[in-house]
Amino acid sequence: MIYVENHSQNPYFNFALEYYLMTEKDLKDDTIFMFWRTNPTLMVGKFQNTIEEINNKYVEENNINVVRRITGGGTIYTDMNGWQYTFITKNYNGSGIDFKTFTQPIIDALKEQGVEASFNSRNDLLIGNKKFSGNAQYIKDNVRLHHGSILFNTNIEEMVKSITVAEDKIISKGIKSVRERVTNVSEHLEKDIDAIKFRDIMLKSLLKNVDNIYKLTEEDIQRVNEIAKEKFETWEWNYGASPKFNISKWKRFEGGKVSFNMNVKKGIIEDCSINGDFFGEGNIEDVSKALCGCKYNKEDIKKVISNIDIPKYFFKVNKDEIIECII
16 A cells, blocks of 8 residues: 655645546555545535535535535535545456444544544444434446545534535534534544644554655646646536436335436426435446436336436435336
8 A cells, every 4th residue: 555645735736636546546555545624615426416404504604615525425524633544456357335444444543542433324434323424425437536535623513504405315404403413523522632633643553564655756746736737726616517307216225215307398308416425436427318318107117217327326225216216
């Protein structure tokens, strides 16, 4: 494994760096690791409708960054007292999403600090029954990206104010309710330490068998800035068009929330957009395109869905569940 030092606090640069290391840079090592943070930022899941997920007025008034990930899952808030970690695996020959392999080192590093963490059945890390870390993955051309967040001493009040949480996820939108479900790692440490000290302790554990450290060159930084400007800083990527639909259906499954938004005219699906905080390996546009032109009835939709490898696009969701979600 090679550790890439990254001291940037710019979320657009940091996501561009992940993309660069996945698609362009060859470091002659099959596993790349990073540990980084950003100034206040909302990180939106790949399949989500940004406007529905954020408190846009509050975000603009408080200069909170908004950036879309290339991975699925839900929107998270992070600040300078939170950390992100990234594993990039080259020459990946496996199949499917695997969170446990990449979250276990985090669990082990925290255990060395006296913090008992665990992985839940979906994509979260917990202390007790409270979440402190969410994780997501993206696989492309035999390269797997896994990244996760760590709430160390994140401002929970700012988190609540900046994210618009769907009513099906939370009964009360108040800070008290959120505090009942999430926690900061700092609350569980024996000693009071700041975010930098926490990073140093985590890296000492995570890099105990790693001698190879890479520092970005001027050429690297220039190219990453180009990618950030071309992709991750753009309105088209972070917000994009949000067309109106005349039929919207959604359900929450073990793998996450899935929403189908369709324009149906004369009984035919003409347009289809799929959103949610689910995970998937495939290009979700494949499913949208397959449904366009289909009659909006259960029999015809079932025929279309039967020809699609649903678990590839919707982690922990089966074909029957998707059909019930659409019609």
